[in-house]
Structure formats: C-alpha cells, structure tokens
Amino acid sequence: MAELLRAEWTKFRTVRGWVLTVVAAALVTVVPGLLFAAGSHSSCSVGPIEVPCPTPPVGPDGGAVEDRFSFVHQALTGDGGLTVRLTSMTGIITYPPPDHDKIVPGLVPWAKAGIMVKDGTRPGASYAAVLLTGGHGVRMQYDFTHDTAGRPGGVSRRSPRWLRLTRSGDRLTGYESADGRRWTEVGTARLDLPDTVQIGMFANSPGDLTVKQSETGGSIGQKRFTQTTAVFDQVSRQGTWSGTEVGDGPGETDWERYHRANGLVRSGGTFTVTGTGDIAPSRDGPVFEDGLRGVPFGLVVVVVAAVLPIAAEYRRGLIRTTVLAVPRRGRALAAKAAVIGAVTFAAGLAAAAVTAPLGMSLLRANGFVLLPAPLLTQVRVIAGVGAVFALVAVFALALGALFRRAAGAVVAAVALVVLPYMLAVFSPVPDEVSRWLLRLTPAAGLAIQQSVQEYPQVLSHYTPGAGYYPLPPWAGLAVTAGYAGLALALAIRAVRRRDA
Structure with missing residues (x-):
C-alpha cells in the first residue's frame, strides 16, 4: 500500500494542471471571504445621515x-x-x-x-x-x-x-x-x-x-x-x-x-x-466563520480537482495500465482517494487558516464587535474546513470512478454537496426545508463551520442563513463522511466487477 500511495502521489504532483486546480481551490476559498470582510463596515443612520454604530457592551468573556x-x-x-x-x-x-x-x-x-x-x-x-x-x-x-x-x-x-x-x-x-x-x-x-x-x-x-x-x-x-x-x-x-x-x-x-x-x-x-x-x-454581529464565505466556491473547484485524475485515466485508457500494475483494483482506488483526500485537506486547512483570522481582523478594523469564539472552536472550524474539503474530494473521486466521465461526476457532486448548501443558506426556501437539506445531504458537513452557540434562554431566529445548523458540528461532518465512505465502497465494488 505504501508503494501505491507513493506512486499515486508522484502521478498527481507531476501533472501541473491537477496541482494548479488544488491551488485554485484554496485561492477561491480565500478571496471571497477577504473581500466580504474588507467591504463590510459598521454604520447606522440618524435620519438620512450615516454614522458609526454605537459599540455594543462587552461581557466578561469578551463577547458582545x-x-x-x-x-x-x-x-x-x-x-x-x-x-x-x-x-x-x-x-x-x-x-x-x-x-x-x-x-x-x-x-x-x-x-x-x-x-x-x-x-x-x-x-x-x-x-x-x-x-x-x-x-x-x-x-x-x-x-x-x-x-x-x-x-x-x-x-x-x-x-x-x-x-x-x-x-x-x-x-x-x-x-x-x-x-x-x-x-x-x-x-x-x-x-x-x-x-x-x-x-x-x-x-x-x-x-x-x-x-x-x-x-x-x-x-x-x-x-x-x-x-x-x-x-x-x-x-x-x-x-x-x-x-x-x-x-x-x-x-x-x-x-x-x-x-x-x-x-x-x-x-x-x-x-x-x-x-x-x-x-x-448578543445574537447580532459577525462571527468567526464569516471570513469563510468562499468555502462553497472552493468546494466546486475541489470537486473538479478530484474528478479530473480518475476521469483522465478512463478517457485515455490509462486505467488499463493501472489495473495491470495493481491487480487488486480496490487498493488502487483507495490509494487515489487517500492522496486526493490528503492534498485537498492541506489546501482547505491552509485556506481557512489564512482567511478566517484575517477576516476577523478586517471586520474588527471596520468597526464590528464579533460574537465570541473560543480558541478550541476556532481550531475546530479551521481544521473542519480541511476535513470537509477532503471528504468532498473522496466523494467526488468515487463518483468519477462510478460515472467514468468528468462532466457527469462533477455535476452530480456539485448538485449533492454545494447546491443544497446554497439553497439552505442563501435562497428563500422555507426554514424547515433548509434544515432538512442540511440534515440529509452531504452538505451537512458544513455544520463544522458553526462557531456561535444557540442558547435556549435567548430568543432568536436560529436558521442556517443566520449561521445555525440543524446538526451539531461533528454530527454534520459524520454525515458527509458517511456519504464519502458509501460512495467509495460502491466505486471499489464497481471497478472490481467491470472491465477496465
């Protein structure tokens, strides 16, 4: 298995287009978040005049x-x-x-x-x-x-x-x-x-x-x-x-x-x-993950980065060479999944580690008081983005192996992961529909980004659009992991049973 991993890594890093696609996924994640933070300003109006908003009081834990x-x-x-x-x-x-x-x-x-x-x-x-x-x-x-x-x-x-x-x-x-x-x-x-x-x-x-x-x-x-x-x-x-x-x-x-x-x-x-x-x-104010608004766009590029290598092997017939070199086809696909998962995890981790703290600094400089996020929560959010990138990449790779065509696999992965998230968070669907979308689809893993807590004694409109997910962070990530594991298992079964 170690030799398979080394071979798949060598194959991946020597194809410049594949590497650049992963780099693009990180950049697409960083840029929208920083643009949002830099362009947001705290202001209130007194009649027709815009004035700085009064600073909200800060509690003993440092939060508004x-x-x-x-x-x-x-x-x-x-x-x-x-x-x-x-x-x-x-x-x-x-x-x-x-x-x-x-x-x-x-x-x-x-x-x-x-x-x-x-x-x-x-x-x-x-x-x-x-x-x-x-x-x-x-x-x-x-x-x-x-x-x-x-x-x-x-x-x-x-x-x-x-x-x-x-x-x-x-x-x-x-x-x-x-x-x-x-x-x-x-x-x-x-x-x-x-x-x-x-x-x-x-x-x-x-x-x-x-x-x-x-x-x-x-x-x-x-x-x-x-x-x-x-x-x-x-x-x-x-x-x-x-x-x-x-x-x-x-x-x-x-x-x-x-x-x-x-x-x-x-x-x-x-x-x-x-x-x-x-x-x-306070339930009003920016949160730690506001700098991560580029994550869904980065996931689209992650899907492309994961599908391209496996689709290229089928399109060019190189999959036959792989099968001849590695008769145990399941191991070969597992090695591909491990490599693309590790690469995209690193890309997501680096992107989140840059954009989330920098976005916080920009929002504070623009006059906002952020809702508090403990250090361990911030670490969980940043590492969680990397984990979501890796799981979605494995899911997309598995779809690529099942479809054997890049276009179909990319469309299916985006429709199952990114589209439900966008509908739940950014579109005017009913609240209960948005909650079920983030319970039942692979997009559930994006709950790992939630940094603010729901308080039973605080009346608020707790919806995905406001940053509150229907599943706890780790439970949501487990749903995405389940989808990725199931898709990979089906893909391994498929490549074992059909001709290359």
Whole structure:
C-alpha cells in the first residue's frame, strides 16, 4: 500500500494542471471571504445621515452582549444578600409605527423580574440573578450565558414567589420559596467580583419575535417592543435605593422613549419596577466563520480537482495500465482517494487558516464587535474546513470512478454537496426545508463551520442563513463522511466487477 500511495502521489504532483486546480481551490476559498470582510463596515443612520454604530457592551468573556434593564439597587460590601416577595408580574406587547397604537397585554416567555448582584451598573458587567420569567418559571442566571432552571409556574397576589440571593466570598447562591419559610436552592455561581457590588431588584423584557413566511418562500423575523412590570414587597434590606436604567442610550428611539415609563414607583415597602430590554449574549454581529464565505466556491473547484485524475485515466485508457500494475483494483482506488483526500485537506486547512483570522481582523478594523469564539472552536472550524474539503474530494473521486466521465461526476457532486448548501443558506426556501437539506445531504458537513452557540434562554431566529445548523458540528461532518465512505465502497465494488 505504501508503494501505491507513493506512486499515486508522484502521478498527481507531476501533472501541473491537477496541482494548479488544488491551488485554485484554496485561492477561491480565500478571496471571497477577504473581500466580504474588507467591504463590510459598521454604520447606522440618524435620519438620512450615516454614522458609526454605537459599540455594543462587552461581557466578561469578551463577547458582545445585550444588557438593558431597570435596576433598583444599593451597595453591598462584603458578604450579604437580599430577600424579596414578588407578588405580580405583568407586561405589554406593542408595535412599531404605523401600528404603534395597538397594545396587547401579556408577557413574552423570557421576560424577567427578580433580584441581582452586579459589578456596578455598567452594561456588560459581571452579575448573578435569581428571577422569574414570563413562561419558563424561576431561573438562576449569571454572566449572560449561564442558565439554571428552578420550579415552573407564574406568580399572582394569591400565589406570590419569594426569591433570595446571597453572597459569600466569590460564591453567589439563588433560592426560591412559595411561603418565605421553606427554601429551595435554584443554583450557584462563582464570580470574580469586587468587595463592593450593587444588589437590588430588576425587570426587563426582550422583544417579541414573530417569524412570518415571505412572499418569496423564505421567512422574515420581526421583533416587537415589550415591557415588564413587577411588584416586590417584603424587601429584607433597608436604606436608600437608587434607580438606574442600565443600557439606556443613543440606540433608543424617540418612539420607544415616548411609549414606555420604565423605572421605579415606590409606595411604602412596595416597589413597582418597570423595564424593557434583555440580559443575554448578543445574537447580532459577525462571527468567526464569516471570513469563510468562499468555502462553497472552493468546494466546486475541489470537486473538479478530484474528478479530473480518475476521469483522465478512463478517457485515455490509462486505467488499463493501472489495473495491470495493481491487480487488486480496490487498493488502487483507495490509494487515489487517500492522496486526493490528503492534498485537498492541506489546501482547505491552509485556506481557512489564512482567511478566517484575517477576516476577523478586517471586520474588527471596520468597526464590528464579533460574537465570541473560543480558541478550541476556532481550531475546530479551521481544521473542519480541511476535513470537509477532503471528504468532498473522496466523494467526488468515487463518483468519477462510478460515472467514468468528468462532466457527469462533477455535476452530480456539485448538485449533492454545494447546491443544497446554497439553497439552505442563501435562497428563500422555507426554514424547515433548509434544515432538512442540511440534515440529509452531504452538505451537512458544513455544520463544522458553526462557531456561535444557540442558547435556549435567548430568543432568536436560529436558521442556517443566520449561521445555525440543524446538526451539531461533528454530527454534520459524520454525515458527509458517511456519504464519502458509501460512495467509495460502491466505486471499489464497481471497478472490481467491470472491465477496465
């Protein structure tokens, strides 16, 4: 087998056209991604004037976050805590112009009201909170990405919910109770907080997401303005309370200011807190794989690079020489697959290693705050692109051996790999169709590119077009590997049974 691999490698590298095709696959992958990153600029409009967009707050992990809520707070130095009774949680959902006069009572599922410890009132600062949601019961959340479920259910004056949050060193613990006497722990967090923090009650409400089918067959997501009002009493801490609208700023519209009355209304020991916004990782912004927009174009060239050698042998009759030299035809085809797989893996790896980090740098230079991608995730994305290149090359080679014609094999491979991806990501097909395309076809392996995480506690339009694949990265790659392995097995069976 070693001699076969060496012979196939020598054959491949001595044909300049084949080598140049693999180089072209890498270049076609790099150029579109860098052009996209270089040509993208962060800008917003104030009337007819384009201005730089305000920089979103950055959370403890360095990623962009949404951090907007009404906060009634006081200082806490050292250890301590806060206990409150939540007796009411109501909300409204309204509409932007021209239907802004339509107001619907109700809470969105991830509306929040509860108590929080936070490192000051700066948006993006570290925090821990125990809270009640509009539709998911009590939760313990901290630092934007962490969420632990407590008991389900809502709240009313007849059935209040008691909440408690304590700090002991770097440990914060959230509790809930139905009567204020028997307590159940919801969750804990260990945070690197300063000695003096802010503790208090808060309320907010993210936009109500509605997804509608567009006239062209795709989907359109629209978020409507919402607001939450929470009533707290039996507050365990005394002293002076301050009210802060965390995250309010120039991004707020005049219409939004006019229609809401966020803040605090206090009557004796009862606190009524009204707020809007969200406390969550941001879903808006470029991602690490945005620099890899040339991958589908590179795959088209990879298909050509994989089909040309095997098709040329059949067209010129050289396959007879190969069969005479290697009577075990399956080994010969396996050696060809190993060589083309290794060559295209190296090309894809090099292309991704150049364009993804450089694309990130260009996007940052153009004013964007990227969604966070840990180093191991970045390595997985880059290596995964190389793996997809290799698997698609083996798949195309196998089709070349089955078809014995370059044109048919290239068309079939592109139709099975690239076309489903393009339809799922860039065309207005229904969301469920796009998801099934990336579950059932060899294009599933492109899920290895996904660097952003879906959060159950964050309402968003999670679709392939937005960078969210229906299969986990490695599961998607396994689907592509399955197709490549099956095609190669069929090709080996075919070359063994038919005349050269």
